[in-house]
Amino acid sequence: MLKFLARFKLPKGIAILVIIALVMLIGASIGGLVGQSVNDFSEQLPAYKETLQDKFVWLVTTAANYNILLDKQQLISMLDPNQLIDVATNMLTGFGGVMANSFLILLIVVFMLFEAPSIGHKVHLALDDPEMKMQQIDRFLDSINSYLAIKTAVSLATGVIAATFLWALDVDYFVLWGVVAFLLNYIPNIGSIIAALPPVLLALVTQGPLVSGIVAIGYICINTLMGNMIEPRFMGRGLGLSTLVVFLSLIFWGWLLGTVGMLLSVPLTMVVKIALETSEEGKWLAILLSAEQPEE
Template identity: 55%
Template sequence: MKGLQDSSMAIRSFIVMACLIVIMAGVKAASPIVVPFVLSAFLAMICNPAIVTMTRYKIPKGVAVLILMLFIVLIGLWLASLIGSSINEFSKQVPVYRTQLIDQFSWILEKLKSFNIHISKDKVLDYFDPSVALSMTTNMLSGVGNVMANLFLIILTIVFMLFEAQTLPKKFHLALDDPDMRLKQIDKFLQSVNQYMMIKTLVSLATGAVVGIGLTIIGVDYALLWAVIAFLFNYIPNIGSIIAAVPAVLLAFIQMGPGAAGITAALYLGTNTVMGNVVEPKYMGKGLGLSTLVVFLSLIFWGWMLGSVGMLLSVPLTMIVKIGLESSQSGNWLSILLSDASELDAESVENTASVDSESEAQPKLIDSANQHKQENSQDS
């Protein structure tokens, strides 16, 4: 009997793994359709609080959605124009920057020659080519740009999602056989993702503003472009701020030497340290309860599945998976593996408190029952 149960569990696990592989392959194959839809969903989450605020001031919902969509279109066109023109200008300036780079490295090469270490200038250009640093950034931006090419489809999807936003929680409850709305995981998911997207957007805006002002003061070219890149790449956990800093630091080194490059690196390091370790945790609290390792692995996985957009949205997408696993008994163990240590400690404290309260309540019930028996015996 036990052997049959073990074999059935093994077969069930094999079927689940096969289904997951098929689903992943389907999402990967359908990524040109899935990516705009996913991006629209998260943009709608960011926009919904603004719609709610405008409707509180007696603005009709249709007018509020129209105003917000016009704002998004204008911002999107401005970003596309800014990034495109800046990249074209940078490409034209690459020969000049290469010459300046050789001038900056000339004293280092002369110093190395005194130690009989001879390095050609061509080798320096191969390893420190300014166009390579920019191409690394533009390759990631091109993924977002390709999605934004479907701007009309994305805008329409956002509009319909905003009109459905108020009924969406109830639909989730009904879809999961919870008409009385007792399933707290759904509410937790919606609140957590909304909170994460709003706070992350505000922190990213502040990061981009500080970087842009700082680079303008230092005198680095294309400061506005690097500010926009800092804003966008701040959504990418762990490595986003590093990728955003590389081209700006290299350009500062080419233009003004190692001193300016050090100041630029300190600007990025200080800004991201304050925003990531002070401001963001203060307003986000425990965050979404994902461990650092899971955040990094999710960045790789969703980047492979959905490209640049998947990297930008890796944390909320992983949170969706975690909430889904928490809702099922069979997948609860996997959600525990994805959880942060602080969340596990909080759950263990709650479980201990509930056990203690039950253990304290049980002797009281026994004493009251014994007292009741004694009273009955005395009466008889």
């Protein structure tokens, strides 16, 4: 983005301000929509509890018609209203934490943008074989940029399609679930599954098992199309990490850095892989991390 703005002969300081303003505008717009949806969702939790209780009553009555005895009070007690309030509180707290982390990340990006023009010269002075090392660094940066660009485009398309699909089925808070699908699509393997659970359960509460099943099938189709067909087509061979390594990196970085680590597990693992490839002692481990068949 900084290079793109430099083509218009903008001073570096102004270009950075433009980038910051654009990021803040997009972040504030999405944050406002998501925040309002979260607040509305938390306010509706008591109503959802009553709806579930009614469904339990219907389930007990229907089962009794087939001589199946169920304890209504025991079923209702499984739905603790305090737990529902805790869910809403945790969602609001988590959203506030995301906004705080976003501000911190924005500050880091600002300082990185100011330092970017001098990085190449510093690396050139610091390395023993600058030409070879710079080629490896350029290859790494190109791979990361390509991965993030394609992943962002696919995640954005996934979120938009999911939100549109939920809107067509009249599922509440479709904007919120679209944003959730967009963000969690960055998490390999399990992100799309986690993103599907809230709208599926909400559809079950508000519209019944038929619509809930349709939502579940729709999410499966969306994630199969985007994750197994479109994304691999544009990603090609990807970043050269095996599927097992991607899954293990998700667990490791998630344990180390939490949700942020899960979102950045692939780029962070790629940093480690490239670093190992640059040293003779670490090449063997880089080969183990790679998805490619090593040459004899």
